[in-house]
Amino acid sequence: MQSSSNxxxxxxxxxxxxxxxxxxxxxxxxxxxxxxxxxxxxxxxPADGEKAITQFRTTEAEVVVIDIGDNPQQSLTTIxxxxxxDAKARIVMVSTLNFTNVKTGLEGLxxxxxxxxxxxxxxxxxxxxxxxxxxxxxxxxxxxxxxREEGERLARKTPSPPATDATITLRPASAQPPKILxxxxxxxxxxxxxxxxxxxxxxxxxxxxxxxxxxxxxxxxLAQNIARTSGRPCAEGIDGEYLKPGHVYVAPGDxxxxxxxxxxxxxxxxxxxxxxxxxxxxxxxLFRSAAKIYGPTTLGLVLTGMGNDGAVGAKAITQAGxxxxxxxxxxxxxxxxxxxxxxxxxxxxxxxxxxxxxxxxSVATYKP
Numbered sequence: 001m002q003s004s005s006n007x008x009x010x011x012x013x014x015x016x017x018x019x020x021x022x023x024x025x026x027x028x029x030x031x032x033x034x035x036x037x038x039x040x041x042x043x044x045x046p047a048d049g050e051k052a053i054t055q056f057r058t059t060e061a062e063v064v065v066i067d068i069g070d071n072p073q074q075s076l077t078t079i080x081x082x083x084x085x086d087a088k089a090r091i092v093m094v095s096t097l098n099f100t101n102v103k104t105g106l107e108g109l110x111x112x113x114x115x116x117x118x119x120x121x122x123x124x125x126x127x128x129x130x131x132x133x134x135x136x137x138x139x140x141x142x143x144x145x146x147x148r149e150e151g152e153r154l155a156r157k158t159p160s161p162p163a164t165d166a167t168i169t170l171r172p173a174s175a176q177p178p179k180i181l182x183x184x185x186x187x188x189x190x191x192x193x194x195x196x197x198x199x200x201x202x203x204x205x206x207x208x209x210x211x212x213x214x215x216x217x218x219x220x221x222l223a224q225n226i227a228r229t230s231g232r233p234c235a236e237g238i239d240g241e242y243l244k245p246g247h248v249y250v251a252p253g254d255x256x257x258x259x260x261x262x263x264x265x266x267x268x269x270x271x272x273x274x275x276x277x278x279x280x281x282x283x284x285x286l287f288r289s290a291a292k293i294y295g296p297t298t299l300g301l302v303l304t305g306m307g308n309d310g311a312v313g314a315k316a317i318t319q320a321g322x323x324x325x326x327x328x329x330x331x332x333x334x335x336x337x338x339x340x341x342x343x344x345x346x347x348x349x350x351x352x353x354x355x356x357x358x359x360x361x362s363v364a365t366y367k368p
Contacts, residue, residue, distance in 0.1 A: 014039060014040060014041040015039060015040045015041070015062055015063060015140060015141050015144030015145065015148075016041055016043040016059065016060045016061045016062050016063070016144065017034055017040055017041070017042055017043065017061060017062070017063045017064070017065060017140050017144065018042075018043065018044040018045070018046065018052065018055065018056060018059060018061035018063070018064045018065070019031050019034065019042055019044070019045050019065045019067075020046050020047075020048070020049065020052040020064060020065065020066045020067065020075075020078065021047070021048075021066065021067030021069075021070045022047040022048060022070055023067050023069065023070050026067045026069060026070075026094060026095070026096075026119055027045070027067050027070075029119070030065055030067070030094060030119075030136065031045060033132075033133050033136055033137060034065075034136070034137060034140060037137045037140075037141070039137075039141050040137065040140055040141060040144070043059050043060060043061050044056075044059045044061055048070075048071070048074065049071070049074045049075065049077060049078030049081070052064070052066075052078055052082070053078065053081050053082065053085070056082055056085055056086075056089075057085060060152075060153060061153075062090065062143075062144040062147040062148055062153065063090045063091075063092065063140045063143045063144045063147065064082060064089060064090070064091045064092070065091075065092045065093075065094060065136075065140065066078060066079065066091065066092070066093050066094070066113075067094055067095060068093045068094070068095045068101060068104050068105060068108065069095035069096060069101055072100055072101065072103075072104035073104075075093070075104060075108065076104060076107055076108055076111060079091055079093075079108050079111050079112060079113050080111050080112075083111070083112045086153055088147060088150050088151075089112075089147070090114055090143035090144065090146065090147045090333070091108075091112065091113040091114060091115075092113070092114065092115040092116075092117060092136075092139055092140065092143065093105050093108050093109075093113050093115065093116045093117070094116075094117045094118075094119050094136070095116075095118070095119060096118065096119050096121060097118050097215060097216065097217065102217045102218065102221075105218065106218065106221050109190055109191075114143065114187055114188050114333045114334075115139055115143070115187045115188075116214070116215070116218065117132065117135055117136055117139065118132070118215040119132060120132050131275065131278050134278050135278060138306055138307060139187060139306055142187075142306040142307075142334045142336050143187065143306070143333070143334055146332070146333065146334050146335065167343070168342050168343060168345075168347070168350055169345045170345075170347055170348055170349065170350070171318065171345060171346070171347065171348055172348065173323040173348035173349070173363070174296045174297070174298075174299075174321055174322055174323045175296075176296045176297050176321075177297065177363065177364065177367070178206055178294075178297050178298065178299035178322075178323070178363065178364050179206055179294055179297040179298075180206055180207055180209070180243075180259075180290055180293075180294045180297065180298055180299065181206050181207070181208045181209070181299045181300075181301065181360070181364060182208075182209050182210075182211075182283075182286050182287055182290045182298065182299070182300050182301070182317075183196075183208065183209070183210045183211070183212075183283075183300075183301045183302075183303060184211050184283030184286075184287070184300070184301070184302045184303065184305065184309060184310035184313075184314075184337060185210065185211070185212045185213070185302075185303035185304060185305055185337075186212070186213040186279075186303075186304070186305025186306055186307065186309065186334075186336075186337060187213075187304060187305050187306050187333050187334045187336075188303075188304035188305070188332065188333025188334060189212045189213070189303055189304055189305055190212065190214075190222055190225070192303045192304050192327065192353055193210065193212065193222070193226060193303065194225060194226060194229050194230070195353055195354070195356075195357075196301075196303070196353070196356050196357050196360070197226055197229070197230040197232065197234075197248065197357075198229045198230045198357075199356075199357025199358070199361075200230065200232075200357055200360060200361060201361045201365060203361070203365040203366050204246075204360060204361060204364045204365055204366070205245040205246040205366045206245070206246075206299075206364050207243040207244065207245065207246075207247055207248075207249070208232075208247070208248045208249070209237070209248075209249045209251075209257065209259070209268075209286060209290070210248065210249065210250045210251065211251045211256075211257060211281045211282060211283040211286045211309075211310070212250060212251065212281070213279050213281070213305065213309070214253050215253045215254065216252065216253035216254050217253065218253055219236055219250050219251065219252050219253040219281075220235075220236050220250075220252070220253075222250055223235050223236050223248070223250040226248055226250070227248070230248070232246060232247070232248050233246065233247045233248065234247070234248035234249070234250065235248075235249065235250070236249070236250050236251070236252040237249040237250065237251055237252065237257045237268040237270055238268060238270070239268065239269055239270045239271075240262075240267055240268070240269075241267060241268045242262070242263075242265045242266065242267045242268075243259075243265065243266050243267065243268070249268060251270070251281035251286065252270060252281070253281070254272065254280055254281075255270040255271065255272055255280065255281055256270065256271050256272070256273060256276075256280055256281050256282055256285045256286070257269070257270050257281055257285070257286055258270075258271075258285040258286050258288070258289035259286070259289040259290055259293055260289065260293075261293060266293055273285075276309070277307055277308060277309040278307070279307075279309050282309050282310075283302075283309050283310035283313055283337075284309065284310060284312050284313045285313070286313065287300055287310055287312075287313020287314060287316060287317055288312075288313045288316045290313075290317065290322075291313070291316040291317040291319070291320040291322060292316075292320070294320075294322065295320040295321055295322065296320060296321030296322055297322065298317050298320060298322030298323070299322065299323050299325075299360075299363070299364060300313070300314055300317045300322065300323070300324045300325070301324075301325050301326070301327075301356065301360075302314060302324065302325075302326040302327065302337050302338045302341050303326075303327045303332075303337070303338065303353075304327055304331075304332035304333045304334055304335070304337070304338065305334060305336055305337035305338070306334045306336040306337070307336050307337060307340075308336065308337060308340040309337055310337055310340075310341065311337075311340045311341055311344065311346075314341045314344075314346050315344070315346055318346050323348050323363075324341055324346045324347050324348065325347055325348060325349040325350070325351060325356070325359065326338035326339075326341050326342045326347045326349075326350050326351075327350075327351065327352070327353055327356065328350050328351055328352050328353075330352060331352045331353040331354070332353075338350070
């Protein structure tokens with residue numbers, strides 16, 4: 001329950017979140033994590049979807065966290081109904097991983113939810129609980145701020161002014177055509193990836209490698225969706241697999257993916273080394289390894305996502321003479337990752353989601 005000190009917070013300055021679910025194990029854990037964060041206030045705690053719809057109409061909630069394990073089918077209906085009330089609602093799904101929850105989570109993302117977070121099981125290591133706590137709190141905070149910048153659901157006294165792209169300094173792109181495209185994406189990434197890759201010309205034949213923050217199983221489904229919508233061969237990266245022109249490789253959930261020279265070519269390596277930026281897969285090892293092997297012919301793309309994963313790797317790419325481009329704030333679900341590299345002056349272009357494929361077609365098209 002909310003403490004008296006929490007109730008006395010200045011709600012107009014806190015990210016407001018609704019936690020939906022009657023599971024005392026998951027729902028109470030989520031509420032407890034969020035309530036301990038000084039930037040966040042749990043403003044509603046409905047036990048089911050019907051109550052959530054009623055309370056969402058009268059609450060200032062900017063983010064909704066739904067435990068989809070309680071009632072998977074009702075959760076999907078709730079997501080659709082919430083988005084009819086507020087098309088810009090930021091909805092995060094949480095649950096343990098099992099076949100039903102994975103299927104529900106994937107459909108929820110297709111319906112408009114922006115994130116799925118795997119809740120740790122009781123028997124798992126303490127580290128998994130720390131990672132979940134961090135990712136949940138940061139997701140809710142950054143999503144709430146992003147929603148606030150798009151306009152208040154209800155009147156607020158002190159809305160946060162949005163950052164703008166006007167202060168970004170661009171750097172020259174590499175003069176050499178790219179031989180590899182590496183992509184970092186997180187919250188909102190699955191839809192962004194499909195949009196970008198579906199828009200690529202058949203003449204773009206560089207290998208494409210993706211570090212998308214998703215749990216196991218989800219990344220395999222993402223690869224299948226990319227293959228279906230883009231018409232390109234796409235699958236999870238396999239350790240020791242050599243890169244092929246025109247193929248797309250997705251880092252498997254809970255594994256880092258990086259590149260290594262082997263024989264006369266370049267192959268994929270996957271590992272479960274320490275998380276970077278609380279992420280595994282992380283974009284950092286992928287970007288660093290690409291910069292080391294491909295140097296000025298490396299092209300990096302940073303899409304929507306919370307946090308700053310990929311920033312160090314993006315710097316390594318630019319230091320090697322390669323090129324970084326990023327998605328702009330207006331079209332991101334969260335501008336954390338792309339905003340970090342853009343504001344650091346690492347980008348040669350900051351583009352709307354609908355403009356990225358055309359840029360890639362112009363610079364990465366094979367010219368015999």
